[in-house]
Amino acid sequence: xxxxxxxxxxxxxxxxxxxxxxxxxxxxxxxxxxxxxxxxxxxxxxxxxxxxxxxxxxxxxxxxxxxxxxxxxxxxxxxxxxxxxxxxxxxxxxxxxxxxxxxxxxxxxxxxxxxxxxxxxxxxxxxxxxxxxxxxxxxxxxxxxxxxxxxxxxxxxxxxxxxxxxxxxxxxxxxxxxxxxxxxxxxxxxxxxxxxxxxxxxxxxxxxxxxxxxxxxxxx
Numbered sequence: 532x533x534x535x536x537x538x539x540x541x542x543x544x545x546x547x548x549x550x551x552x553x554x555x556x557x558x559x560x561x562x563x564x565x566x567x568x569x570x571x572x573x574x575x576x577x578x579x580x581x582x583x584x585x586x587x588x589x590x591x592x593x594x595x596x597x598x599x600x601x602x603x604x605x606x607x608x609x610x611x612x613x614x615x616x617x618x619x620x621x622x623x624x625x626x627x628x629x630x631x632x633x634x635x636x637x638x639x640x641x642x643x644x645x646x647x648x649x650x651x652x653x654x655x656x657x658x659x660x661x662x663x664x665x666x667x668x669x670x671x672x673x674x675x676x677x678x679x680x681x682x683x684x685x686x687x688x689x690x691x692x693x694x695x696x697x698x699x700x701x702x703x704x705x706x707x708x709x710x711x712x713x714x715x716x717x718x719x720x721x722x723x724x725x726x727x728x729x730x731x732x733x734x735x736x737x738x739x740x741x742x743x744x745x746x747x748x749x750x751x
Contacts, residue, residue, distance in 0.1 A: 535560060541565075544580075559584065618694075620742075624701050624706075626709055626730070647707075655719070655722035656721060673692050708722075711726075
């Protein structure tokens with residue numbers, strides 16, 4: 532059986548699912564890919580995608596029963612590119628962390644101390660200045676990376692100055708920001724603010740300025 536999502540990591544597949552919550556076809560294809568994966572992280576994200584698929588199917592049934600209804604799905608944000616995008620295009624990650632009827636759905640991390648921590652990227656009250664953080668991010672994008680964790684984890688980062696490298700870097704920062712927004716056991720406002728500034732820097736310098744990718748259109 533063909534596996535169109537084989538090259539994506541579990542977290543990347545979760546991001547794709549989150550950006551396409553109303554597409555039963557995409558969600559089902561992601562579930563099919565997770566049927567080949569047995570890790571704990573894969574099982575957790577598979578359950579999350581099942582919830583999205585169930586909500587999508589429910590919304591379609593409601594729409595079919597009431598064609599004139601304007602009722603919106605719980606997961607109503609649909610992100611799509613404005614037009615056909617160049618090779619390597621990916622939707623820029625968001626940091627909004629809304630609650631749903633399933634509670635706060637957090638992002639999954641297998642490694643407590645990953646690459647960003649290893650190379651000295653820190654935000655918040657004990658973090659680095661903005662200029663230092665940007666220099667670290669530039670190095671991560673352009674250079675060969677140290678072997679921090681498992682082979683599978685390192686392969687997720689892709690090649691230097693590639694779209695995959697930028698996607699992994701942006702998704703990691705955005706995921707940390709979303710989890711910090713959900714954390715009620717402390718004040719992470721400064722950390723979130725600095726991560727969002729760093730995401731804006733990566734977007735302007737590399738997503739838009741290096742690859743010439745377009746910001747995705749958000750359909751309301």
